[in-house]
Amino acid sequence: MTEALIKTCGLCKTFRNGRLETPVLHDIDLEIGRGEFVAIMGPSGCGKSTLMHIVGLMLSASSGEIFIDGKNAADFSDGQRARVRRDKIGFVFQRFNLLPTISAYKNIAVAERIRGHKVDGQVDRALAAVGMSDKGRFKPGQLSIGQQQRIAIARAISHEPALVLADEPTGNLDSGNAERILELFSEIHRERKVAIMMITHSEAAASVADRVIHMADGRISNA
Ligand SMILES: Nc1ncnc2c1ncn2[C@@H]1O[C@H](COP(=O)(O)OP(=O)(O)OP(=O)(O)O)[C@@H](O)[C@H]1O
Numbered sequence: 001m002t003e004a005l006i007k008t009c010g011l012c013k014t015f016r017n018g019r020l021e022t023p024v025l026h027d028i029d030l031e032i033g034r035g036e037f038v039a040i041m042g043p044s045g046c047g048k049s050t051l052m053h054i055v056g057l058m059l060s061a062s063s064g065e066i067f068i069d070g071k072n073a074a075d076f077s078d079g080q081r082a083r084v085r086r087d088k089i090g091f092v093f094q095r096f097n098l099l100p101t102i103s104a105y106k107n108i109a110v111a112e113r114i115r116g117h118k119v120d121g122q123v124d125r126a127l128a129a130v131g132m133s134d135k136g137r138f139k140p141g142q143l144s145i146g147q148q149q150r151i152a153i154a155r156a157i158s159h160e161p162a163l164v165l166a167d168e169p170t171g172n173l174d175s176g177n178a179e180r181i182l183e184l185f186s187e188i189h190r191e192r193k194v195a196i197m198m199i200t201h202s203e204a205a206a207s208v209a210d211r212v213i214h215m216a217d218g219r220i221s222n223a
Pocket residue numbers: 015016017022024042043044045046047048049050051
């Protein structure tokens with residue numbers, strides 16, 4: 001069997017603020033295969049975003065291990081962590097997080113430059129992949145919210161990451177837009193063979209994902 005893209009073993013996270021300890025994740029064993037689309041569901045506060053932040057190397061676990069592409073993240077230097085995050089992962093947020101003063105095209109181009117890439121065809125390819133080829137010149141405020149999320153998705157896939165992490169990407173959208181964005185994720189997953197880990201409260205997301213992982217109180221409840 002080929003190695004999982006993401007594998008966690010006994011992952012725990014406790015937030016510590018002074019003497020206050022908040023245990024949030026307990027003993028998480030999770031595998032995400034290459035090209036697998038996984039939806040994460042569970043009540044508010046159960047630790048979904050915290051888990052995603054650890055998988056995205058934005059946060060360290062308190063104990064346990066996480067392997068990315070078979071490599072133990074504990075062995076990464078700060079520079080390696082940043083490179084893996086930049087090169088292998090794309091992020092999509094509930095609030096899109098687009099820069100408001102520059103065009104959709106530039107929002108994607110800036111992300112590519114930050115990744116250290118010379119910008120050539122990848123911005124146009126990403127815009128085409130999300131059906132926004134004719135909207136590159138528009139600033140975020142000149143786009144509908146569904147279109148803004150498409151641009152944010154284009155930004156997350158322009159460097160062809162192995163994994164897209166999406167934290168409630170349809171949370172700010174009406175049901176029609178939410179459905180179309182889910183279809184877009186499903187299409188991107190099919191056509192680009194990219195793995196997707198999507199946190200969602202939408203039952204509809206379960207029908208586009210390969211697998212649904214349910215969390216409750218910091219644990220995976222359907223393991
Ligand atoms: N930096 C932090 N310091 C202390 N506690 C934190 C911190 N970040 C998150 N928590 C706590 O961790 C728990 C899980 O938060 P998390 O954001 O992972 O939940 P969630 O499942 O994503 O919820 P939601 O569906 O509302 O987004 C919450 O009780 C939260 O208060």
